[in-house]
Amino acid sequence: xxxxxxxxxxxxxxxxxxxxxxxxxxxxxxxxxxxxxxxxxxxxxxxxxxxxxxxxxxxxxxxxxxxxxxxxxxxxxxxxxxxxxxxxxxxxxxxxxxxxxxxxxxxxxxxxxxxxxxxxxxxxxxxxxxxxxxxxxxxxxxxxxxxxxxxxxxxxxxxxxxxxxxxxxxxxxxxxxxxxxxxxxxxxxxxxxxxxxxxxxxxxxxxxxxxxxxxxxxxxxxxxxxxxxxxxxxxxxxxxxxxxxxxxxxxxxxxx
Amino acid sequence: xxxxxxxxxxxxxxxxxxxxxxxxxxxxxxxxxxxxxxxxxxxxxxxxxxxxxxxxxxxxxxxxxxxxxxxxxxxxxxxxxxxxxxxxxxxxxxxxxxxxxxxxxxxxxxxxxxxxxxxxxxxxxxxxxxxxxxxxxxxxxxxxxxxxxxxxxxxxxxxxxxxxxxxxxxxxxxxxxxxxxxxxxxxxxxxxxxxxxxxxxxxxxxxxxxxxxxxxxxxxxxxxxxxxxxxxxxxxxxxxxxxxxxxxxxxxxxxxxxxxxxxxxxxxxxxxxxxxxxxxxxxxxxxxxx
Numbered sequence: 001x002x003x004x005x006x007x008x009x010x011x012x013x014x015x016x017x018x019x020x021x022x023x024x025x026x027x028x029x030x031x032x033x034x035x036x037x038x039x040x041x042x043x044x045x046x047x048x049x050x051x052x053x054x055x056x057x058x059x060x061x062x063x064x065x066x067x068x069x070x071x072x073x074x075x076x077x078x079x080x081x082x083x084x085x086x087x088x089x090x091x092x093x094x095x096x097x098x099x100x101x102x103x104x105x106x107x108x109x110x111x112x113x114x115x116x117x118x119x120x121x122x123x124x125x126x127x128x129x130x131x132x133x134x135x136x137x138x139x140x141x142x143x144x145x146x147x148x149x150x151x152x153x154x155x156x157x158x159x160x161x162x163x164x165x166x167x168x169x170x171x172x173x174x175x176x177x178x179x180x181x182x183x184x185x186x187x188x189x190x191x192x193x194x195x196x197x198x199x200x201x202x203x204x205x206x207x208x209x210x211x212x213x214x215x216x217x218x219x220x221x222x223x224x225x226x227x228x229x230x231x232x233x234x235x236x237x238x239x240x241x242x243x244x245x246x247x248x249x250x251x252x253x254x255x256x
Numbered sequence: 257x258x259x260x261x262x263x264x265x266x267x268x269x270x271x272x273x274x275x276x277x278x279x280x281x282x283x284x285x286x287x288x289x290x291x292x293x294x295x296x297x298x299x300x301x302x303x304x305x306x307x308x309x310x311x312x313x314x315x316x317x318x319x320x321x322x323x324x325x326x327x328x329x330x331x332x333x334x335x336x337x338x339x340x341x342x343x344x345x346x347x348x349x350x351x352x353x354x355x356x357x358x359x360x361x362x363x364x365x366x367x368x369x370x371x372x373x374x375x376x377x378x379x380x381x382x383x384x385x386x387x388x389x390x391x392x393x394x395x396x397x398x399x400x401x402x403x404x405x406x407x408x409x410x411x412x413x414x415x416x417x418x419x420x421x422x423x424x425x426x427x428x429x430x431x432x433x434x435x436x437x438x439x440x441x442x443x444x445x446x447x448x449x450x451x452x453x454x455x456x457x458x459x460x461x462x463x464x465x466x467x468x469x470x471x472x473x474x475x476x477x478x479x480x481x482x483x484x485x486x487x488x489x490x491x492x493x494x495x496x497x498x499x500x501x502x503x504x505x506x507x508x509x510x511x512x513x514x515x516x517x518x519x520x521x522x523x524x525x526x527x528x529x530x531x532x533x534x535x536x537x538x539x540x541x542x543x544x545x546x
Contacts, residue, residue: 020365069270096461103282167262196358199463242356
């Protein structure tokens with residue numbers, strides 16, 4: 001029994017995860033190291049990497065700030081509508097990525113509701129990609145911080161305030177240091193998702209090569225062009241980021 | 257009322273402003289766009305044969321995949337909690353990988369592996385099953401995505417379950433299978449249900465991993481999110497919105513159901529004295545993902 005069940009578990013991950021990832025690397029390197037390096041160093045690939053980093057470096061800090069504010073309000077105070085607010089934070093998990101992209105097209109597209117108000121090009125341009133990335137990564141930090149802050153209770157903060165600390169001193173010296181591991185954990189997951197988001201970004205991007213393609217979109221373009229070796233070469237970068245994410249997750253879990 | 261802690265106004269203000277601008281305003285655009293359709297137009301869009309086929313496929317494939325994921329996920333959780341074996345840590349870490357792996361990468365990797373010429377797909381192909389560009393392929397991608405949800409909801413509940421309950425069942429004459437079905441499974445059922453619902457909800461809206469493996473043939477392997485995408489590319493925004501509205505309503509209902517599922521089992525376990533295990537509570541919905 002024991003052997004059968006362990007066999008099923010290992011077999012499942014081998015067939016659905018390990019073999020597919022080996023296939024990614026095998027295809028990426030099938031013509032050797034030079035074509036691999038050439039594929040990930042093309043101007044389009046580098047532009048895609050840069051755009052992905054720009055989108056993540058705006059979306060992740062925004063959602064960290066939001067997560068801290070939301071956790072403080074929700075975990076430390078009781079107010080009407082608190083439970084609804086928690087559900088509202090979960091919404092990005094529930095809405096299909098394609099629908100997320102569509103919402104921003106409806107708002108900012110050529111005939112969008114806000115097209116007359118905002119004159120900067122948002123959809124089919126970089127700002128739309130940032131917005132879509134920010135939307136899909138909203139819950140990650142908040143969802144880690146709310147239970148962590150609830151579990152800690154307000155005693156330490158009350159003590160600091162009683163001893164004469166200002167609210168901001170209390171925040172920087174008591175609240176934030178106590179939340180560093182859940183914050184790091186949430187930020188890592190948020191970053192991984194920001195880098196890897198595909199569906200929502202795909203809708204708002206317009207697929208202008210070298211301008212509005214993120215790394216996952218660049219993989220898609222190469223793949224649909226039948227440039228499999230190049231597509232899988234660029235995909236290995238994303239696989240390595242995902243592996244690093246999982247490893248860092250483990251490290252954080254051990255240290256908290 | 258004077259509150260003991262500072263910062264309520266600021267933190268709630270930031271939270272509501274941010275969610276208002278980034279979530280509520282965009283969502284209301286869907287409602288606004290839908291209201292530009294008349295009821296017959298709306299109905300014609302969502303009841304068109306291609307739309308019905310896409311909804312049916314999304315629903316059916318997601319249900320099948322979530323059910324398979326519930327089975328595999330429970331076995332994986334069981335193995336991780338109850339057995340110590342070489343490579344257990346690696347398996348435990350691998351569980352989180354589908355969460356971290358970009359869906360487009362998962363899509364092309366699974367297609368290359370399970371497609372008719374892939375290292376695994378060619379064996380399926382030989383016995384007449386297509387592992388890619390088919391409904392089987394869609395289910396493969398969705399099972400891949402769904403299993404981590406089930407493992408991560410069942411695992412903590414199983415870890416908190418006292419093995420002495422099974423020992424007691426055994427001393428009272430139960431076989432191992434009986435002990436599992438009568439003692440362990442009832443305690444795990446809320447967690448498995450929650451995991452199933454999470455996997456199902458995620459599968460319904462999934463796009464990235466499915467588009468590569470499905471083949472995208474209208475009325476055969478075209479999922480609902482892809483049909484929305486197609487309509488957007490044809491600048492049929494009203495039609496896309498009508499389909500999206502159906503999907504959004506379905507996922508909201510699911511989200512609320514999942515959240516109340518978690519809460520109800522929590523409450524029941526707290527009030528019921530003879531509950532099999534006081535700690536056997538699945539974590540709240542999205543906490544598993546985050």
